[in-house]
Amino acid sequence: MEIEITPLKSIDGEITVPGDKSISHRALIFGSLANGQTKVYNFLTSEDTLATLNILKSLGVDIRQTDSNELIINGEGLHSFCEPLDVLNAKNSGTTIRLIMGVLAAQDFYTVITGDDSLRKRPMKRVIEPLSKMGGRFYGRKSGNYAPITILGSKNISSITYHSPVASAQVKSAILINALYANGVTTVIEPYKSRDHTERMLRYLGANILEKENIVNLEGPAYNLYGKELFVPGDISSASFFLVASLITKNSSILIKNVGINPTRIGILKVLKMMGANIEIMNERILNNEPVADLLVKSSKLTAVEIKGEMIPTLIDEIPILAVAATQAEGKTVVKDAKELRVKETDRIKAITDELRRIGINIIEKEDGFEINGKQKIKGNCICESYNDHRVAMSLAIAGLIAENPIKIKNFECVNISYPNFLETLNSLI
Ligand code: S3P
Numbered sequence: 001m002e003i004e005i006t007p008l009k010s011i012d013g014e015i016t017v018p019g020d021k022s023i024s025h026r027a028l029i030f031g032s033l034a035n036g037q038t039k040v041y042n043f044l045t046s047e048d049t050l051a052t053l054n055i056l057k058s059l060g061v062d063i064r065q066t067d068s069n070e071l072i073i074n075g076e077g078l079h080s081f082c083e084p085l086d087v088l089n090a091k092n093s094g095t096t097i098r099l100i101m102g103v104l105a106a107q108d109f110y111t112v113i114t115g116d117d118s119l120r121k122r123p124m125k126r127v128i129e130p131l132s133k134m135g136g137r138f139y140g141r142k143s144g145n146y147a148p149i150t151i152l153g154s155k156n157i158s159s160i161t162y163h164s165p166v167a168s169a170q171v172k173s174a175i176l177i178n179a180l181y182a183n184g185v186t187t188v189i190e191p192y193k194s195r196d197h198t199e200r201m202l203r204y205l206g207a208n209i210l211e212k213e214n215i216v217n218l219e220g221p222a223y224n225l226y227g228k229e230l231f232v233p234g235d236i237s238s239a240s241f242f243l244v245a246s247l248i249t250k251n252s253s254i255l256i257k258n259v260g261i262n263p264t265r266i267g268i269l270k271v272l273k274m275m276g277a278n279i280e281i282m283n284e285r286i287l288n289n290e291p292v293a294d295l296l297v298k299s300s301k302l303t304a305v306e307i308k309g310e311m312i313p314t315l316i317d318e319i320p321i322l323a324v325a326a327t328q329a330e331g332k333t334v335v336k337d338a339k340e341l342r343v344k345e346t347d348r349i350k351a352i353t354d355e356l357r358r359i360g361i362n363i364i365e366k367e368d369g370f371e372i373n374g375k376q377k378i379k380g381n382c383i384c385e386s387y388n389d390h391r392v393a394m395s396l397a398i399a400g401l402i403a404e405n406p407i408k409i410k411n412f413e414c415v416n417i418s419y420p421n422f423l424e425t426l427n428s429l430i
Pocket of ligand 1: 194195
């Protein structure tokens with residue numbers, strides 16, 4: 001589906017954004033590993049999370065969708081899974097394939113897991129290496145790095161101390177999930193702290209897990225996980241498109257309610273505030289170990305920033321939309337240390353530089369980021385590629401709001417990966 005975005009003057013209103021994608025995946029997986037019933041509210045129903053849901057069903061878990069955004073999972077504990085009849089398909093979802101590998105490595109059966117064209121090109125060794133050390137056996141394409149991956153799980157999982165070369169919550173979570181089955185304490189040490197939804201949810205459900213800065217310790221075996229009610233906060237990654245939309249359009253004001261503001265995810269808020277954004281964080285509260293707030297955002301004059309180092313994991317998914325904000329900021333915005341963007345749903349450094357250039361922006365591509373001189377005009381009048389990457393597609397749509405001419409975006413249905421109602425929400429603000 002190709003869409004056309006026409007420039008507009010201002011946006012205004014109150015919205016909610018869909019449930020957090022990372023937390024929705026974890027609710028499904030941990031609810032399945034726990035004993036008893038888990039009720040999930042404000043679950044994100046999207047292509048990525050449905051991939052996780054369908055895989056868990058194929059592994060024999062009783063999961064029922066009771067409403068569009070509500071689920072009941074009848075968990076029967078760590079050893080309740082059965083060998084699936086067919087190949088498991090994680091579709092476009094890195095979180096699905098990597099976290100589920102943590103589960104499968106500890107099952108005494110044979111599985112094959114694959115994904116779509118994009119996922120089959122993404123590196124899996126980062127997960128396979130630690131999980132193999134813990135006892136599972138893995139076979140994949142190109143020396144074991146790429147899906148489809150065959151997994152021969154083990155009944156005897158060993159605890160480990162693992163220094164992860166990348167700050168990746170998917171890697172950390174796969175190890176911690178596998179460690180639920182191990183005897184003793186597993187330790188994961190990251191170069192910088194990545195998002196900690198796994199740690200928070202596992203602790204909430206009863207696991208013995210401790211975090212200190214970039215080090216996590218989990219004591220297994222975790223037979224003491226019990227199902228509970230889980231409320232999924234709104235996804236700050238989805239909210240960020242509307243934060244930037246409101247900032248860069250004139251006379252705009254948006255209230256976004258119930259957004260997750262986990263400290264490992266709020267790099268976008270910190271950077272936008274450093275850029276001069278008028279964002280008020282209101283009504284802060286804690287829901288099942290996750291902080292939540294309402295965000296009031298108003299049009300602002302932005303100035304350039306440098307984004308690098310330990311900030312990067314806290315805003316990794318928001319860099320495409322930050323690039324759009326940077327086109328309107330006074331001065332040169334520099335993004336570095338973000339090489340991980342090259343192994344996301346698409347090579348996001350290349351995608352964002354190519355497509356911003358197409359709409360009229362001067363941007364310099366670097367190996368680990370990019371540089372943008374601000375205060376540029378977005379000319380539009382072109383057809384953009386989305387590369388089937390949801391975050392690239394939505395970032396370009398927001399850029400289109402302030403273009404001089406309409407822009408078209410190809411394959412816009414890819415927003416169904418994380419934000420099926422994106423256009424409806426945008427239209428409600430016009
Ligand atoms: C995610 C972790 C991040 C993020 C992805 C979701 C998660 O990936 O980019 O969208 O839910 O654990 P990495 O672990 O590759 O950094």
